[in-house]
Amino acid sequence: xxxxxxxxxxxxxxxxxxxxxxxxxxxxxxxxxxxxxxxxxxxxxxxxxxxxxxxxxxxxxxxxxxxxxxxxxxxxxxxxxxxxxxxxxxxxxxxxxxxxxxxxxxxxxxxxxxxxxxxxxxxxxxxxxxxxxxxxxxxxxxxxxxxxxxxxxxxxxxxxxxxxxxxxxxxxxxxxxxxxxxxxxxxxxxxxxxxxxxxxxxxxxxxxxxxxxxxxxxxxxxxxxx
Numbered sequence: 548x549x550x551x552x553x554x555x556x557x558x559x560x561x562x563x564x565x566x567x568x569x570x571x572x573x574x575x576x577x578x579x580x581x582x583x584x585x586x587x588x589x590x591x592x593x594x595x596x597x598x599x600x601x602x603x604x605x606x607x608x609x610x611x612x613x614x615x616x617x618x619x620x621x622x623x624x625x626x627x628x629x630x631x632x633x634x635x636x637x638x639x640x641x642x643x644x645x646x647x648x649x650x651x652x653x654x655x656x657x658x659x660x661x662x663x664x665x666x667x668x669x670x671x672x673x674x675x676x677x678x679x680x681x682x683x684x685x686x687x688x689x690x691x692x693x694x695x696x697x698x699x700x701x702x703x704x705x706x707x708x709x710x711x712x713x714x715x716x717x718x719x720x721x722x723x724x725x726x727x728x729x730x731x732x733x734x735x736x737x738x739x740x741x742x743x744x745x746x747x748x749x750x751x752x753x754x755x756x757x758x759x760x761x762x763x764x765x766x767x768x769x770x771x772x773x
Contacts (some may be wrong), residue, residue, distance in 0.1 A: 576613065583769040605689070607647065609630075694711065703755045703757055706755055711731060712739065
């Protein structure tokens with residue numbers, strides 16, 4: 548967070564969601580916060596009238612870091628692959644599901660090695676995305692699976708289900724208090740089966756309500772600096 552959402556040399560910080568607003572206040576409650584629509588990443592509009600397969604589609608998008616540069620808040624490549632292999636084992640026992648993976652290549656693991664490690668030829672419900680645009684994949688998906696990534700907040704913007712899977716940890720990427728019925732699903736290897744069952748059987752539409760309303764007070768708006 549230091550240098551990204553707060554800094555000793557900054558007079559203002561810009562919040563593009565209620566989640567980031569709470570995070571900034573947690574670190575520095577004296578810093579002036581300006582509110583803005585999403586500008587750093589994400590778009591409110593995704594493809595409409597998407598023709599979907601008659602399947603529940605999980606989209607995996609996470610951000611492993613090479614050589615454990617930032618432990619705990621990001622997976623290293625060993626953890627990244629281990630977590631995906633575990634997810635494949637848990638998902639494959641369910642019918643009518645598909646797992647799309649947006650693979651993040653790094654010096655420890657290229658795409659060919661990754662495919663071999665997850666035995667993709669033996670798991671025909673698993674696909675590796677070739678889309679350049681993350682939002683294209685998200686349009687077709689019903690639930691995002693991640694550990695740590697900006698894709699989480701992008702998915703929340705669009706009111707789609709989010710499952711944070713942390714393997715043998717109990718990691719919480721976001722501590723924001725949502726409405727109980729619209730919370731993020733946090734899972735590890737001990738409770739993942741229960742969480743998957745809940746997600747696959749839920750009927751309630753998500754409404755995270757994390758974006759600022761159209762009318763932002765002028766004194767709180769980034770537009771005052773336009």
